[in-house]
Amino acid sequence: MRKLFALLGSLGLLILPGALRAAPRAPAGETKHTLPTVAISDFPGDDKSLSAFVSETLLTDLGHSDRLQTLERTEFRQALSDLDMRDSGPLTPGQVRHVGDLIHASHLVVGSLMVHDDLVVINVRVLDTASGLNVPGSSLNASGPRKGLLSVTHKLAHQLHRKLTGEDLVLEDDALGPAPSQIPEYRDREPAPLVPEELDPLENSKRLGLIPSTARPNGPLAENDLAGFLGRLARQIPTDSAFRLAQSVGPVSRMQALTGIVKTLLSAADLTSFRSGRGAGMTVDAAQIPTWGQPYLAAALDQGWWDASAPFRPRETATWAFIQHIVGRLPLHREISAPREQPRPIVVRPRVIEAPIVNENYTGLVVDARDFDLKRDHSPRVIDEDGNEVYPDPKHCPSPDYVEQHGMASYATSEYDSNRAGAHPLVVRAIATAGPGPFDVVISNEDARRVLEANRRTRFLWKWSVTLVVVDR
Numbered sequence: 001m002r003k004l005f006a007l008l009g010s011l012g013l014l015i016l017p018g019a020l021r022a023a024p025r026a027p028a029g030e031t032k033h034t035l036p037t038v039a040i041s042d043f044p045g046d047d048k049s050l051s052a053f054v055s056e057t058l059l060t061d062l063g064h065s066d067r068l069q070t071l072e073r074t075e076f077r078q079a080l081s082d083l084d085m086r087d088s089g090p091l092t093p094g095q096v097r098h099v100g101d102l103i104h105a106s107h108l109v110v111g112s113l114m115v116h117d118d119l120v121v122i123n124v125r126v127l128d129t130a131s132g133l134n135v136p137g138s139s140l141n142a143s144g145p146r147k148g149l150l151s152v153t154h155k156l157a158h159q160l161h162r163k164l165t166g167e168d169l170v171l172e173d174d175a176l177g178p179a180p181s182q183i184p185e186y187r188d189r190e191p192a193p194l195v196p197e198e199l200d201p202l203e204n205s206k207r208l209g210l211i212p213s214t215a216r217p218n219g220p221l222a223e224n225d226l227a228g229f230l231g232r233l234a235r236q237i238p239t240d241s242a243f244r245l246a247q248s249v250g251p252v253s254r255m256q257a258l259t260g261i262v263k264t265l266l267s268a269a270d271l272t273s274f275r276s277g278r279g280a281g282m283t284v285d286a287a288q289i290p291t292w293g294q295p296y297l298a299a300a301l302d303q304g305w306w307d308a309s310a311p312f313r314p315r316e317t318a319t320w321a322f323i324q325h326i327v328g329r330l331p332l333h334r335e336i337s338a339p340r341e342q343p344r345p346i347v348v349r350p351r352v353i354e355a356p357i358v359n360e361n362y363t364g365l366v367v368d369a370r371d372f373d374l375k376r377d378h379s380p381r382v383i384d385e386d387g388n389e390v391y392p393d394p395k396h397c398p399s400p401d402y403v404e405q406h407g408m409a410s411y412a413t414s415e416y417d418s419n420r421a422g423a424h425p426l427v428v429r430a431i432a433t434a435g436p437g438p439f440d441v442v443i444s445n446e447d448a449r450r451v452l453e454a455n456r457r458t459r460f461l462w463k464w465s466v467t468l469v470v471v472d473r
Contacts (some may be wrong), residue, residue, distance in 0.1 A: 143374030
């Protein structure tokens with residue numbers, strides 16, 4: 001009898017594991033819920049700035065939800081670059097699976113943007129990275145007037161959220177109309193003046209030349225705004241870092257802005273310890289900080305550029321007030337605002353003092369464009385904020401042979417090496433770049449007026465005595 005019980009016990013031990021494997025799984029409601037992780041691609045279209053604006057706005061809108069997780073567009077672009085898929089056209093199912101595995105995304109949002117006259121049409125599809133195929137019923141689109149691009153994008157974000165989670169997306173500004181200052185095509189409009197009685201919180205940084213004089217505290221930053229600021233910052237606080245941004249007008253998140261500042265001021269060697277996890281702790285909203293951005297926020301916390309007790313809100317669009325908050329904690333700012341303290345010494349490059357009035361006989365024009373990644377070209381233009389051509393004058397253009405041999409302007413790496421502009425040039429500072437290269441420089445309307453007024457005296461623009469100062473490479 002004992003042998004019989006022993007034999008039955010042995011059989012039970014052999015059968016039990018198989019029975020457990022064959023047992024049905026617990027209902028989904030009894031397991032830990034995994035949130036969808038969504039990546040959004042860049043939308044191809046004729047207007048790259050609008051396409052970037054739509055992609056970034058969709059990402060920001062979906063980032064408000066607690067029913068899904070979003071990945072920064074930089075992670076998606078880096079994955080495509082790592083897999084050599086950047087310019088390979090639509091992704092195949094196999095490529096979708098590869099990208100999903102690399103960035104740990106459950107869904108990819110792809111699409112396109114079409115602009116026809118005043119009509120904007122946005123088409124999107126949701127891809128399942130497990131199968132590489134479209135999610136059934138996920139082909140969505142939204143359309144509307146170009147002036148209402150922000151509202152159209154919000155509408156599409158609602159549709160995407162409902163498709164991915166089955167629930168409605170709640171945005172704080174759903175009841176608000178589109179904010180023209182946040183749409184790229186309106187960025188060149190003159191901002192409303194500040195009320196005289198109000199104190200401008202950006203005044204100190206404007207005096208330092210770090211923030212444009214026309215900037216408003218709540219004005220959103222585009223990539224070209226941030227690129228210009230970082231260039232000016234690097235010239236105020238010399239650094240060995242070489243961080244460059246694209247010159248598009250797509251919005252920049254707070255995480256992207258802080259990353260640019262940290263990369264500008266700290267070397268790769270300085271960031272090593274933060275990449276290895278030995279840096280300062282995160283902020284109170286640490287769960288919202290993307291993995292790629294954690295070393296940069298840790299470095300900023302360690303340097304005292306951000307307070308760990310304050311939420312960082314990484315996906316929000318950066319504003320000039322956000323930039324000012326960080327600038328106010330930099331050593332340069334403390335030296336200006338509190339001269340009695342003894343901050344670390346800072347070497348500042350000599351700055352060009354622009355003539356306040358035009359009452360001299362200038363020999364040429366020098367445009368300082370070192371704040372931007374200006375490309376060299378045979379036929380660059382100088383334009384004002386409204387797109388009016390300051391140089392060259394269509395009625396006084398050189399021969400094609402002259403342009404081929406000498407170019408419409410010379411290039412220098414210092415305002416003191418501008419031989420073509422003569423011994424006494426009028427020097428102005430570029431506020432942006434334009435054109436496909438970009439090859440053209442943009443100057444303020446006030447500087448454009450000064451240049452044309454000075455040209456009436458000595459006609460230096462008609463002699464093509466123009467030099468553009470660019471970054472030394």
